[in-house]
Amino acid sequence: MTLLVMVPPQRESTAGWAERLMAEVPGLTVARPSAEDAAWALREADAAYGVLPVESLAATTRLRWFQAQQAGPPPGFYYPELVAHPVVVTNMRDTYTDHVATHTLSLVLALCRGLPRYIRDQQTASWNPDWDPEAIVSLSEATALVVGVGALGTEIGRLLAAFGTRVTGIDVRPSARPGFADVLPVEALDEQLPLADLVILTVPHTPDTEGMIDARRLKLLKASAYFVNVGRGPTVQLDALDAALAAGQLRGAALDVFETEPLPDDHPLWRRPEVLITPHVAGVGPHEAERRFAVLLDNARRFVAGDTLINVVDKSKWF
Incomplete structure (x- = not known):
């Protein structure tokens, strides 16, 4: 089985995603741990979704894919340890x-x-x-x-x-x-x-x-x-x-x-x-959560199947 961890905290809009992903992708287990259990879950994770602080990255032992939850994550997302890590990072570009x-x-x-x-x-x-x-x-x-x-x-x-x-x-x-x-x-x-x-x-x-x-x-x-x-x-x-x-x-x-x-x-x-x-609201509109889920689902299928992922980031350039 392939383990994907949804790193806390998670947006309310992602409620139910773990169950939907497991129903759609045979061979995938999705964990949505509490903040207290996140480090333990990440030790066994093959993939992660969300924001991965440097201490959380350090807890991983087999991480190969990390799906960012935004198209352009905030400053500090691509810290040196993440850039140097062999994990493949994908983002949510073109979802809104x-x-x-x-x-x-x-x-x-x-x-x-x-x-x-x-x-x-x-x-x-x-x-x-x-x-x-x-x-x-x-x-x-x-x-x-x-x-x-x-x-x-x-x-x-x-x-x-x-x-x-x-x-x-x-x-x-x-x-x-x-x-x-x-x-x-x-x-x-x-x-x-x-x-x-x-x-x-x-x-x-x-x-x-x-x-x-x-x-x-x-x-x-x-x-x-x-x-x-x-x-x-x-x-x-x-x-x-x-x-x-x-x-x-x-x-x-x-x-x-x-x-x-x-x-x-x-x-x-x-x-x-x-x-x-306007206060950083240009991306607001209908279907945003479903579009992000569609990217995550597509990449989860590809990852489990060993296929090429979409929206791969050049970590050294942050996009």
Whole structure:
């Protein structure tokens, strides 16, 4: 028998998963131990699901597969001991691409149509229409730069292209994508930033992307550009972004993820009228738990059968 341990604590949405996995995958035993019994269970585990702290990894003796419960786990997930361990790590990428892409388009449309201003006016019952054509960004005449063209970036580009937007991508593995005029290597980022009316960041948090949007790169943006981050918070230096907005180096921003979460209530970005903030909710939507279960089930079947797993992570790069 193959033993998979669901490492505590587990989300309420995973209740019943152990029984379902065992019913669907002959030869698989699934344990859902308490926190007190986790180390004992992990000693015999062939596979694990959830978050595996360094002390829990040290308790294992035969672990060969570890399924992360997120597409982009939080900072510290890929610690040195895990990277060095022979265990194969898989993640949950592409389980809520449609939700995040829809949220991203909501942010883009709100910025381009000036909705943050009107939302503020609504709070004070102020009838204050702005008829200046320059107050609006026409997507049919705009250029968007999508930084990170995985499943999420590809879907965002496809949706933007439907509005007539010219979409360029930047990716570590550049290749043609539907809706994109071009997808370029990372080395082209600095030359592309000054050309974009919209810069949309979808990249995961990795050693290479941490702090990639800094004061130097923010100075490369058009003063009329909007910046959107729906990837991971540590990729953007928030104080540098606030300073750039204060200096008029860009037109505005929309953020769903932050360098520090929750965003401290005294951070000046909360009070910037040209900034739209949502509290890391872009992935919210129906069927999220079932989609994650489907990935776990598929990989459990493959693991027991000795087949190649899906969503395998390059641990040294964290994605």
